[in-house]
Amino acid sequence: MTRNHWHVNAREHISFPALDRDISVDFAIIGAGFTGLSAALHAATSGMRVAVVDANHVGFGGSGRNVGLVNAGLWLPPDQICDALGQDAGQRLINRLSAAPDDVFELIKTYDIQCDAHRNGTIHLAHSKDGLADLERRNAQWNARGVKTQVLSRDEVEKRVASSCYHGGLHDPRAGVIQPYDYVRGLARAAASHGVDVFEHTEFRSASHAQDIWHVTTNGGTIRAKYLLNATNAYGPLFGGATVPKTSYVYYFQMVSDRIPEDIAQDLLRNREGCWDTAMIMTSFRMTRDNRLVFGAMGNANGAHGAIHRIWARREMQRIFPQLRGVGLGDYWSGRIAMTPSKIPTILSRDHCSSVFGYSGRGIAPGTALGKDIALHYASDGTYEVSVPISDSYEEAFCDVKSAYYETGASMIHTVS
């Protein structure tokens, strides 16, 4: 059935009221995901008065739906980031996001967030010989920057992943795995403990800027603030005065297995590393604390082609792990990932209003880091520099056509493979 395993099995229990009055703060934030809540927490600890509104609930968007792979860097290999941004700006972003998993795991420790955090690295798996060549190139680029990623042979992968399907893998020791919904809810709890006002079921309607103050209207009350952040990402866009990014997006779905018998589970992902592969229509898997495999891939399991994706996932899990014969895949859910053509996150900014979006599938560490950077930027009145170059406009043509193309491509691959 369609049910998000992370939501059903959450350990961080929080809830917040809807906004029902007019308030004044220093910093208003729209969207209670990793980006908005990290910004809120760091702004509050820097002395700002902060309010966060979410049209739904904390973690409703990508932050409560994702795989939970806390990866360093971006989707793009580091050399390509430098090619796109130039050597200095590129390397600056790489350095910031290389350290971003530290931000995540430190917050988890500081606020004792109950999100099953394991920091044993993640493994990017080569689904083909070309995939392995790509991983070797990535490894060389990271090693040249002093990062100790490591290429694993087919045999080494088989020892850690208990599957003979892969040509090798790339282990990244900076990375780890979390229960993402618990992490985002833990961030909300931490932010509230520093005085942040979080409002759920409070929908942004419009914003106007006059005399250096933003006037934000919601379905409840209004908010006056000097600074405004649009952190709605793939669950936006926002209209009515705030910066309005529209991007293309891909769907990604996950299914959760029955409990796996202990003797099989302990060898399946021996170090509990989270994994994903090099295929163009990517697959991922990781274990839960109660020995279930969360198996995911590109595609919308809740959409028109949902049955195709779900049937394929059952078949594919058995192909990768024949030892799971008889173990079913049951609950499923899907989420939207905002893509930018460059695959590099974008920050738009004008009049003390920012939008940050387009993590292109890698948002746990980047969302946490960039939310923090934006907060420090505003708290320091612009002295603290954000590590992504700031733009004043963003336009992407044919967003809907591209989004439909991604979903059709995933459905076709899942029909024939």
Ligand SMILES: Cc1cc2nc3c(=O)[nH]c(=O)nc-3n(C[C@H](O)[C@H](O)[C@H](O)COP(=O)(O)OP(=O)(O)OC[C@H]3O[C@@H](n4cnc5c(N)ncnc54)[C@H](O)[C@@H]3O)c2cc1C
């Ligand atoms: C299925 C899936 C798997 C993924 N796996 C990984 C992974 O393993 N590792 C990784 O690093 N990244 C992963 N990602 C990407 C990552 O989850 C996202 O990049 C990240 O969650 C974005 O966080 P955010 O805070 O910017 O936005 P979101 O978490 O999407 O939050 C946006 C919020 O804005 C709210 N909102 C929208 N409109 C309004 C409005 N008008 N008024 C008020 N609120 C509004 C929504 O309710 C939502 O809660 C995955 C994404 C998906 C969907």
